[in-house]
Amino acid sequence: MMDKKIKIYLDLNSIYNKANQTYNEDYMNLCFKFADIADLTIVFSETVEIDKLKKQLTNQRKNVTFFVCESIENINIEIPTPDIKAVFVISNIYTTVKKENNIIRFSLDFDSIENKYSDTSLVSLAKEKLIYNLFSNDFSFLINKDTKNECHFLQYIFQKNNIYSGEILDCCCGVGRHDALLSNYGYEILGIDISEKQIAAANKTNKNRLINYIVGDVRNYKLPHKQFNGAVCMWTSFNYFNKEEMRSFINNIYEGLKDEAIFILDTKNFIYPVQYKTYLKNFENETKKVCILVVKRVKNKMQTSKYIYSIYDKSTQKTNCFIDDELINIYTKTDVINIVQGKFSIIDEYGDYDASAFAEDKSNRMILVLKKYTR
Ligand SMILES: C[S@@+](CC[C@H](N)C(=O)[O-])C[C@H]1O[C@@H](n2cnc3c(N)ncnc32)[C@H](O)[C@@H]1O
Incomplete structure (x- = not known):
């Protein structure tokens, strides 16, 4: 409409x-x-x-x-x-x-963003994003996602794999929006994110002895050997990594997971041929009214996006506008299979947080459940 x-x-x-x-x-x-x-x-x-x-x-x-x-x-x-x-x-x-x-x-x-960043790691672009830095305290509100539903889904997968307790690693955890509920379900959480601001916001909202955070780079952070019962990487976060970085990330997580542990990798499912996508989001809370214009281009196995935020503050009656550019790599299921080869096998695949089956040609998301190979 x-x-x-x-x-x-x-x-x-x-x-x-x-x-x-x-x-x-x-x-x-x-x-x-x-x-x-x-x-x-x-x-x-x-x-x-x-x-x-x-x-x-x-x-x-x-x-x-x-x-x-x-x-x-x-x-x-x-x-x-x-x-x-x-x-x-x-x-x-x-x-x-x-x-x-x-x-x-x-x-x-779009071309200039792609040219500027395509030879370098996209993590550097993620590090500059205003939504992660300047607006980390409003992050959960601004992204307007159904976190509760995502947490139910995570719990369902863990329980399906007989993981009812123990330590879960939240890779690229952001402000830790999944962690409070996961800890309520009985898991201990360690969240890692490269953004100091995101981790500061996570620590502020999730004060709980079962939840801990560290500022770190999941591509090379030295994890304790075989400590975690499970790991998650939610919401298209590993797409900042190129294939080599993705391999280091996978090897790193492999080290930290117990035998038989599972690793849930969640990314957008990019359906070809997609060239451009534009949409608007309008939502509000007691203090703010937000309108976001999103413009995305999928090309050369990359997605370039612009998020143009207009945030109206109800008390000051002022509008604040900012724009975030984003570039991410697109991973298909075959790409992931090739990268995790020898370390993990894919035991389940879902097309969304409602646990629907994954279909490469129509699913909204590609959520892969990886199981660690034991030797
Ligand atoms: C799309 S957000 C997702 C945050 C969180 N998982 C969620 O679902 O709300 C991506 C996050 O990845 C983090 N990130 C990007 N590269 C990273 C890296 N190399 N190591 C750790 N965190 C990273 C960013 O700082 C950002 O918080």
Whole structure:
């Protein structure tokens, strides 16, 4: 359903290639996606392509408005009213995110993000993410996930494998949103995360003698030998690792797990061919109203995402906006099988936290239950 309360202005001038008089195809596809979630105005200049382009766009979407103008900076953008939740202006002329009068301006520089980070480890990008650092105290609220349901699912898997107590390692634990419930179920938890801010928030919320945290890098943190009855790595966290780092991570966890222990690896299931995805999230609590515009591109076995947050503080009546870029590696089941070979076998696979069966062509998630090989 289209949410008329969101307005998006998309500048095509900034992606027009004068030399061959064309617009970037990927970007054009993206325009149509925005029309699913918002009132979309497409801004473009008088070019030779104009008629063809207009026809192409109106054939596919009836709810698109056009604005012909040399520069997006020259048009009068509607300022958000209490009725309109957010206004986004997207143009590749912006080098940083800009916010004035609660109008958020940013670019979709997917290629430059991919080029900047594809040769390096993506953990460095994770370390810079604002949601993990600046907003760690609001993390659980901002991500708006059904943590209780995820914990029930984890308990179900552990019990199915006769693990009713003992120590569980929460790899890349973030603010430890699963740990309070897991400890209520009778497990002792050790959470490890590379972000000091996330661990500080975890320690603040989960004060419990059965839960401990350390700031550490799961790719090489020296774990005590055969101490843990189980391990989890929730919510697409290992996707920051390249294949070599993933191997070190797996070897490391293997060392720390008892014989017969299980390791639950949870990642998004990326269904091909996916090029672009856009969606909006709106939610609120007693103090804040949040609107998040998410734009994702899947390409070259990587997913590049932009999260544009608009957070309205009910007491100060001010809106704070920020943007987080993210790049992650896509792992298929075959990739995981190849990496864990000789250390773990896959004993179960699920397509979501409701314990539904995994189907590569349609599941939302890929949750693999690995069992340690014993020698
Ligand atoms: C998507 S969040 C998931 C957090 C948590 N598992 C959850 O479900 O809420 C990914 C987390 O991985 C952490 N992380 C990334 N690379 C890491 C590494 N090499 N070692 C430990 N933590 C890492 C980040 O700091 C971040 O907290």
